[in-house]
Amino acid sequence: MTEKKSIYFFGNKSAEGNGKMRDILGGKGANLAEMANIGIAVPCGFTISTQECNKYYENGNKISKELETEIDKYVKKLEDEIGASFGSEEKPLLVSVRSGAKFSMPGMMDTILNLGLNDKTVIALEKRTNNRRFALDSYRRFIQMYSDVVLGIDHHNFESILEDTKLAKGIINDTDLTADDLEKIVAKFKQIVLRETKSEFVQDIKSQLMGAIEAVFKSWMNERAIIYRKLHSIPDACGTAVNIQSMVFGNMGNTSATGVAFTRNPSTGEKKFYGEFLINAQGEDVVAGIRTPQPLLAEDGKNSMQELMPETYAELAQIFTKLENHYKDMQDVEFTVQEGKLWVLQTRSGKRSVRASVVIAVNMVSEGVITKEEAILRVEPNGLNQLLHPVLDRASDLHVIARGLPASPGAVSGKVVFDSKTAEEMRGNGHEVLLVRNETSPDDIGGMHSSVGILTAKGGMTSHAAVVARGMGKPCVSGCDALLISQHEKTIQIKGTKTIIKEGDLMTIDGGTGEIILGKARTTSAASFAEFDTLMKWSDEVRKIKVRVNAETALDVKTALGFGAEGIGLCRTEHMFFEKQKLLHFRKMILSEDKESRILALKEIKALQIADFAEIIDAMSGLPVNIRLLDPPLHEFVPHTKDEIDEIANYFKMDAKFIEAKAKTLHEANPMLGHRGSRLGVTYPEIFQMQVSAIFTAAISVFKKTAVMPQIEIMLPVIIDKKELKLLVDIVKSSADETLRDAGLEMKYKVGTMIEIPRACIIADEIAEIADYCSFGTNDLTQTTLGISRDDSGQFLPEYQKQGIFEHDPFATIDVKGVGTMIDMAISKARSVKKDITLSICGEHGGDPKSIAFFASLGVNYVSCSPFRIPIARLACSQAAVLVSKN
Known part of the structure; x- marks a missing residue:
């Protein structure tokens, strides 16, 4: 690694930095240095390191004297290299100023072009180029950009003057403005600056440069940058570099141009150059959409670069191929043509649709550019949601x-x-x-x-x-x-x-x-495509963790199987009672006066449960089906409104006053920590007995119909003690064995538990003595470990993230330090007793890539998630396996 400095120079086919120094030079600066090193024509310049951004904030939002001295030194070096000088009235040096963080952050700060122009140097530029229109056009652009980015004057103030001038003259494009028009526009622009800032537009060149550098540092903490970092989990401590680069001009007439291109199609992934350019324009004209650009390739439309500038296009195509081969990835390239001379201003790994990401990764394997493992790492798992659009x-x-x-x-x-x-x-x-x-x-x-x-x-x-x-x-x-x-x-x-x-x-x-x-x-629904299927096949070849689905309906099962689910990891039986007719019968059971009437009500529910269980067991066709017995508190199913109470009373011919009184007795102050899960099984064992009997009755019927032996797993929720678990396991086995015995059938099955309370983690060794498997319910384990309700956390968790207390929402990405430590401890304890015990994740975190990477490090056997997150989990599990093998 090159010695860390404040500033790094690049240009003329060499650089003080290189492409591996993204932490220091930011992505843009690292790529500029790398391109210079591999012999691509890059305008000379220098990069102020990201560490200086952090120092700026540590120094009370001030640029240090030491950095200012270094900037002066590197400006002199740039002047000597270019043969031009800042503020010269003969050969003025003009530069662009751009931000550039380690991670690409589109639009973090608008670029400032043509810095170094003032009322005197614009005349010098006119004389040097013998092009008054070009010089004035460059000056008006600089005033507008600098005023917007550095002085904070809304760019619409300037755009309105441009539009009014074109309207008055009956023209459409900026390029139709004459030199005289531009001279008047420049004067009006300066009047806006005077009006808005009470000062003349800055004429001192060094003040211009320092103002622009400071604006880049400030942009790191502007609202849109903060929002972007939050959306993409980019740490604030990265900081941004500042890139000062000598200007090349695409607005010097019809032999000049500017453009942006991708080495492959960023929407489809097709291996074909893809981009746009504008003749007689500067770069911001393309990305800002001020003028409608022209295509690069003749096949993509008229007035293409391939037709109008064939020699330059051929040179650009060679550079595209060189860059892609060097970086081994599709590149997003900015370029400028100045009077026929081609310059590359920037390259970076191009942002692309996820479909394109998959297609490019798979195709690059077939082209021999990257390996299968590299292709797996190239695709962002969460992005696969796009493919389901x-x-x-x-x-x-x-x-x-x-x-x-x-x-x-x-x-x-x-x-x-x-x-x-x-x-x-x-x-x-x-x-x-x-x-x-x-x-x-x-x-x-x-x-x-x-x-x-x-x-x-x-x-x-x-x-x-x-x-x-x-x-x-x-x-x-x-x-x-x-x-x-x-x-x-x-x-x-x-x-x-x-x-x-x-x-x-x-x-x-x-x-x-x-x-x-x-x-x-x-x-x-979007259709699958060959490259996606290939990537998923490669993922399945390398991943160590299986992926199951959280599902309660045949439709969910069918969707999940289509996405590659390897079983049901969580079937929440309470979800089966959400339909109105089923809910009525369930409420009748809850409101029963005594055990005998409750058992009668359970018989009515059993028929409904059998039908539901049979449907999903049949759909899984012999794959594991893990069914959690009733988990939520009865309180959640109790009727609360008069209309609900009257509906039950009328339907079952019950006394409305009795229903109201019974509902009040079932009320709980904090039902999440109350009479739920295994507590229900202990106090009302008949509920669990009915469910187990229904499950195995359904399994028997499916086997008789299909001759495919079901793999049934019964999960007991919210366990807190070994004795409690033993009591409930005995109830489950007694009911299951009786049902199978009555049918004259032998069927292997498992009984396990969901660990979702800290105490269960602490005594996981005791639990493992009895349970065939343990599945971590990370939703409730997060709530009980942190003492935070996920239903209410949205009111204050954003502030916790803003203050840096939590980097991520702990209900979306696992809290490794707290909840993760509990899971790690529980896994160690469980495997100390039963080495081969199956351990899994069935909370929402089972479909989160960051969480999956952590779970992989703990050696879990499978994760379970919602149907549409199955491909995400499959890819995330394979990435975890690849990274483990690399380390």
């Missing part, structure tokens, strides 16, 4: 009103909103919303996160909206120029029609086709 039902009537660019896949419907604040408010009130903007900016990150999808009128496939939506896994349609959006009126008119859509109206977008549909369209 619905698509439009082509058999239904689709009222397509417009088409844009298919920027991020998936079909969604939502209520139209026009700003991020409204999106967040409506989402908070339970509405699904569709964010519609002319173009998005980094300020929209909160609204984009709150929306089911994003639709923009401007911008291309590499615009801010497209890139961020793909990263979030949200459907997006961009560049739909048929949309005439009025932010003031909060309406959309479809160009050439009388169709008006108002805020709150329903619309549907398909980010895979670019279609925009009026109203809520019907959707269907």
Whole structure:
């Protein structure tokens, strides 16, 4: 590792840093250094390290004198390298200033271009290039960017002047503005600065540079950066680097251009260059969607780079191949052409849809670029949710009103909103919303996160909206120029029609086709594809942990089997009583006056239970079925309202006053810690006896019908003592054996328990003496270990995360230090008694990749999760196995 410094230089095919120094140089700086080292034409510059960002905050939000001295030294080095000087009235040095954290954070801070221009150097630039229009265009861009990013003046102040000028002249594009137009615009821009800041636009070049550097440091703690880090679990301590790079110009006329490209299609994964460029433009014009860009390839449309700049395109294609071979991954590349000379400004691993991620990973294995294990690690498990996104039902009537660019896949419907604040408010009130903007900016990150999808009128496939939506896994349609959006009126008119859509109206977008549909369209599940099946097959070959499903219905079982479930890890029998008719019978049992009437009521319930159990046992076709006996407190099923009480009284011809009185006797102050789970089995053994008899009656019927022997596992919930467990295991075995004996059938089965109380973890060795298996119910174990109710924690846990007390929501990702320690201890104790005992996870954490990585380190046998998280768990388990083998 190179010695840690404050600043690192790069350019002219060499660099002081390298691509492995992401912690110090940030992703952008590391890649600039690496490209220089492998001989790619990168404009010279230097990177201020991420550690200086942290020092800035430690120093009371001030740049230290020591860093300022180092900056001066490296500016001089850059001047010598380029042969130009800051502030020179003959050959002025101009630079760009960009942020660059270790992890890519799109839109953390807008780039500042053309820094070094003032009223004098702009004249020098005009003389050097003999191009007055170019010089003034560069100056107006710099004033606008610097004022927005550093001075905090809303960019719409400047955009309105540009739009008004074009409207007055009857022109559409910025490139149609003359030098005289631009000179007037520059003067108006400076007037805005004076009006908003009470000071003239900064003319001192060093002050410009220091202001820009400080703005980068400040951007690390701005709201949109904080939101992004929270969404992607990026630590605050990473900090951001600052990249100062000599300018190259894509706006010097028709032999100059700027563009953004991917070495493969980021939506589909197809091995084909994919990107856009603009002639006579600067980079922000492409990503901000200010002008509609042109395609790179001739096959993708007219006026392509391949046609208009064939030699430059051929050189760019060679660089794309070189970068992909070097990084062994699809690259996102920014480039500029200055009067025919090609420069690469940045490369990074390109953000892509999960479908593309899977396709690229699998294809790169077949191409011999990476191994199967590397391919498994390339795909983010949680992102597989994208592959389950619905698509439009082509058999239904689709009222397509417009088409844009298919920027991020998936079909969604939502209520139209026009700003991020409204999106967040409506989402908070339970509405699904569709964010519609002319173009998005980094300020929209909160609204984009709150929306089911994003639709923009401007911008291309590499615009801010497209890139961020793909990263979030949200459907997006961009560049739909048929949309005439009025932010003031909060309406959309479809160009050439009388169709008006108002805020709150329903619309549907398909980010895979670019279609925009009026109203809520019907959707269907996304189809599987060959590369996904291949990746899952590879995952299953390497993973050590099995994956089961939490399921109570045949439909859930069928879905789970389609996703590769290897059994049921948790069947919650109480969920089978949610249907109205079943709930009525269950309530009658709860409200029984005595044991005899309760047993009669249980007989009625038994028939319903048998049918339900038979359905799921049959659907599992011989795979393990782990059924948890009744867990929640009876209190949860008691009728509370007069209407509910009257309904039961009328249906079963019972006295309403008796029902009301009985309900009051069953009331519990804290039912989560009350009369539930195994406590019910001890006090009302007839309930558990009925359930066990129903389970084995169902299993026997399935065996007789199919000749497939079921694998039944009976799980006793909320165990707290060895004697309690022994009592209930005896009840279970007695009922099971009697049912099997009456049927004249032998069937092996297991009886285990769910560990979800700290005491059960502490005495896990005693529990293991009796139980055939133990499954950790991490939902309740988290509640009881932390003393926090997950139903109420949303009121205060966000503040705990903000304060750094919890890095993650402990109900989403396992609390390793607390709950994890309890599980670790319990596993050690259980296996000290019974070495081969089966241990598993069946709480929500069983489908969380971060949690799965931890469980893998403890050696659990399987995890169980909801049906649609089965592929996520399979991939996460395989990644854990790969990482263990690598270490």
